[in-house]
Amino acid sequence: MNSLAQRALDTATAKGAGYADVRVLDIRQRYLSTRNGRASEVRESQSCGLGVRVIADGAWGFASTDDLTQGGVDRSAAQAVAIARASALCKKQEAILAPEEKVVDRWVAACRIDPFSVPVSSCLDLMLKVDAEIRAVAGITLSECSMDFRRIEQLFVSSLGSEIYQLKTQTGAGFVATSFQNNEIQRRSFPNSFGGQHQTRGYELVEEMDLVGNARRIAEQAVALHKADQCPSGVRDIILGSSQLGLQIHESIGHPIELDRVLGTEANFAGMSFLTIEKLNNLRYGSEIVNAVADATVAHGPGLGTFAYDDEGVPAQCTPIIKDGQFVGYLTSRETAAAVGQARSSGAMRAESWNRIPIIRMTNVSVLPGKGSLAELIASTDDAIYFETNRSWSIDDRRYNFQFGTEFGWEIKNGKIGRMLKNPTYAGITTEFWNSCDAICGPEEWVLWGTPNCGKGQPMQTMGTGHGASPARFRKVQVGVAYAG
Amino acid sequence: MLTRKKAEEIFTQVLKYSTAEETEAIIGSTSYSLTRFANNIIHQNVAEEGVSVSVRAVVDHRTARASTNKLDEASIREVCEAALALARTQPPDPGLLGMPGPQTFRSVDRFHPGTANLSPQARAEMVKKVVARAEKDHLTAAGILSSGSVASGVFNSRGLGAFHEETSSEFSVTMLGETSSGWAKAGSPNCESLDPELLADRAARKALDSHDPKEVPPSKYTVILEPSAVLDLLGFLFFDFGGLAVHEQRSCLTGRVGQKLFGDNIQVRDDVFHPLQAGAPFDGEGIPRQRVILVERGVVKGVVHARRTAQLMKTQPTGHGFPLPNDIGEVPMNIVMEGNKASVEDMIRSTERGLLVTRLWYIREVDPFQKILTGMTRDGTFWVEDGKIQYGVRNLRFNQSVIEMLNHVEMLGTPQRTAGEESFEMVVPAMKVRDFSFSSLTKF
Structure with a gap:
């Protein structure tokens, strides 16, 4: 890796790049799934390549290749410089980067059990046991279980003299029980929807999930939903389960704080943000108990947004985002930090692979825990609806108006869990919603969830992000509106 | 750009190393470029090229797939072995079908050399037309112009061989006003059918007409x-x-x-x-x-x-x-x-x-x-x-x-x-x- 990366850097510099960085990646992925009693998708892939990013004539260029011969690397580096010169045909000012120090380092993420060392047959055995438990429940029409393992090995070098090696292992697993009855499809997922739970860890994550032990209970809930009452429509207090709060954070805090959106560079696709520059330190984002951080450091936990250095070679940081309800920070890059007069990037530039350019992405954007258990929160609630496990999510392109649906709901009456509710949905406006938060459960309920499928950028990049959340209560929220029409 | 001949040569190598009962390979290449603009400047400008060899093995009513983007002999051998090893890990699937034999295809012509070879300079010139339209009415333009080509073939050990190559292009334009925005987009296998000025004008009129x-x-x-x-x-x-x-x-x-x-x-x-x-x-x-x-x-x-x-x-x-x-x-x-x-x-x-x-x-x-x-x-x-x-x-x-x-x-x-x-x-x-x-x- 080293010699190729250095060669690309030298070529780019020789061709006229004022700044250059090179990432060489080797990504291995294994995806396994079962479906109604049989192995469904069993596949593995390996992808190696190199991406060269340069500033030449004051503008950006990027080229990537999987032809890792000397000739292929030279061509790619020269192409990046030529592309930058073409970019300069349509520029207003020079690209300027916030200063950063040279770094030479090596980091390997903790991984107790290498998931690639676990026999595939053992993984499939476990998934088929889950499958059998799900299908043992009368009324289940589709049983799905999956595991997803990735090993991402990366070398970053830059014309600052940085040379950073990082190795990460990511693991994900989960299952879905689906029931079709009487013209209605109901689903329950565990431990989360859309592939389950994902973290920067090894197979130990799968072992801790107790997939088999939870399969029958979750499948029974899927079937029971057919007979549950429809979630009412109106204004109600709500409690969001931990994983649903994780996605709420992702959409209504994580994306709005991306400074590239604020500055307009995502205007055509992913959208912009209501968090315009003058709102920094001048906006009550949430109630006083809401505290949020963007934390890529190992200390925050093994999230999908955990690393030692971002893809510009900036060290991982913990950036305060909301402090006692006040908006205090953005996710930034070296270029956007400089554009708004900040001294340093917050270290949020990430690329999906060797063939994608780093863009500002969430790291681990988390709401810090409050106090008390979920049982205590429910006991202190007179009348509310509890929402668990995401089913649908949507928010406008400036991140004000959102609507979420979950797989499952409980009515809470007089401090106790009451009837089950199906098709629960809730909607709101971001800052009004976070300002209505009056309780956040404590560390014992806090989970660092992984969102493996966050899409942004053109060409599209899918990135894994982390979101620490514990259940929380919000007052006077619009519920049930999706089915009210 | 991968040719059918080259893809067939790679598949011959795959067959040489595969010991599965049946073997299939999807062999492809991509060459893709995208110029991205916002705030009336080009702010990202990228290009990628890549190949892939994806091998599916069938053994004892079991199947699995392994893929690589390395074309050297050792990598081809490894990907064949990996597909077979993965297949063997599973319980048999009685419903798994054998691979299909040779098929007859109606060809479609969707490859345009001008699109495959559109230069970053040419893309920049097209973007400049959009920016000029924006600035005429004090608007801010953002969007993308992409162009590229893909080639992909499916080959199997029962003699099936299918190969297709095509080009693609997309132009997407957002125009931002003080209180409003407009958008227009078009895509085509032939970039010559994209009209930057027409798209820019349509997006600009949307933004202007929806102000306040x-x-x-x-x-x-x-x-x-x-x-x-x-x-x-x-x-x-x-x-x-x-x-x-x-x-x-x-x-x-x-x-x-x-x-x-x-x-x-x-x-x-x-x-x-x-x-x-x-x-x-x-x-x-x-x-x-x-x-x-x-x-x-x-x-x-x-x-x-x-x-x-x-x-x-x-x-x-x-x-x-x-x-x-x-x-x-x-x-x-x-x-x-x-x-x-x-x-x-x-x-x-x-x-x-x-x-x-x-x-x-x-x-x-x-x-x-x-x-x-x-x-x-x-x-x-x-x-x-x-x-x-x-x-x-x-x-x-x-x-x-x-x-x-x-x-x-x-x-x-x-x-x-x-x-x-x-x-x-x-x-x-x-x-x-x-x-x-x-x-x-x-x-x-």
Whole structure:
């Protein structure tokens, strides 16, 4: 890796790049799934390549290749410089980067059990046991279980003299029980929807999930939903389960704080943000108990947004985002930090692979825990609806108006869990919603969830992000509106 | 760029190293460039090239796939061994079919050298035209211009060989005003059919005409959906037209195939050979794609089938399967919806009170059987009254069953190749729809 990366850097510099960085990646992925009693998708892939990013004539260029011969690397580096010169045909000012120090380092993420060392047959055995438990429940029409393992090995070098090696292992697993009855499809997922739970860890994550032990209970809930009452429509207090709060954070805090959106560079696709520059330190984002951080450091936990250095070679940081309800920070890059007069990037530039350019992405954007258990929160609630496990999510392109649906709901009456509710949905406006938060459960309920499928950028990049959340209560929220029409 | 000859040479190597009972390889290459602009400058400009060799092994009624992007002999050997080793880890699957033999394909010509070789300088010049249009009216432009080529072949040890190459290009333009925005997008296998000035002007007019948007209360309205809005809604429906989705009872068509589900004026087919379509004339197993009538006069006439699903459902494969093994089965991805001759202007003229929608955003499925979708309007939403556009309005959230919507279509435009941001490209018309349900407003 080293010699190729250095060669690309030298070529780019020789061709006229004022700044250059090179990432060489080797990504291995294994995806396994079962479906109604049989192995469904069993596949593995390996992808190696190199991406060269340069500033030449004051503008950006990027080229990537999987032809890792000397000739292929030279061509790619020269192409990046030529592309930058073409970019300069349509520029207003020079690209300027916030200063950063040279770094030479090596980091390997903790991984107790290498998931690639676990026999595939053992993984499939476990998934088929889950499958059998799900299908043992009368009324289940589709049983799905999956595991997803990735090993991402990366070398970053830059014309600052940085040379950073990082190795990460990511693991994900989960299952879905689906029931079709009487013209209605109901689903329950565990431990989360859309592939389950994902973290920067090894197979130990799968072992801790107790997939088999939870399969029958979750499948029974899927079937029971057919007979549950429809979630009412109106204004109600709500409690969001931990994983649903994780996605709420992702959409209504994580994306709005991306400074590239604020500055307009995502205007055509992913959208912009209501968090315009003058709102920094001048906006009550949430109630006083809401505290949020963007934390890529190992200390925050093994999230999908955990690393030692971002893809510009900036060290991982913990950036305060909301402090006692006040908006205090953005996710930034070296270029956007400089554009708004900040001294340093917050270290949020990430690329999906060797063939994608780093863009500002969430790291681990988390709401810090409050106090008390979920049982205590429910006991202190007179009348509310509890929402668990995401089913649908949507928010406008400036991140004000959102609507979420979950797989499952409980009515809470007089401090106790009451009837089950199906098709629960809730909607709101971001800052009004976070300002209505009056309780956040404590560390014992806090989970660092992984969102493996966050899409942004053109060409599209899918990135894994982390979101620490514990259940929380919000007052006077619009519920049930999706089915009210 | 991968040629058929080179792909066949790689497959010969695959066969040399594969000891599976049956072996399939999907061999492909990509060359892709994208120029991205915002704030009236080019701020990202990227290019990629890559190859892939994806090997599927079958042994004792078991199958698995392994892929690599390294073409050296050792890597080809390793990927063959990995596919076989993965296959052997599984319990046998009695329903697994043997690989298909040689097939006959109708060729489609979708490769344009000018698009494959569009230079970054040429892309920059096209972007400059958009920026010039923006600056003429003190607007800010953002968007992308992409171009590239792909080549992909499916080969198997029973003698099947299918190969396709095509080019693609996309131009998407957003124009931002002080209080409003507009958008236009086009895609084509031939970049010469993209007109940057036309797209820029359309987006600019949307932004200018929707300045200082007013609020209209959320309610049921007649809506005029421009083709991109139609595309993005329909994109969430056609995954349900896969045979496996119906067989597994996860489709909204479960128990409804053969029934009249939509209005009389709804007619849809999947047709990879349509002159405005793109894509390969074969599927992930190398089976020739067929034209399939999906909806005729509102009746669900058929769904598409991969080989395995066809056997499960006792019918014939239609050539719409994804590469095996996969969890999805098959999807029709060359949608052609028939229309009529009404223009958007005709629809506006015939509307007493309603909304004109340029584009939708962040559409998600709320209910999988009723097919209720939610999402937002974006980049140019207008109040129409007494047959005229009156003013721009703040964006609204909708919650609408797309099945119900296709029973409320009052007018259809001329079908056109359409690009959106939420779905794959289709050939669809504009639509005028009554009683489209909006549930809330946003702040802009």
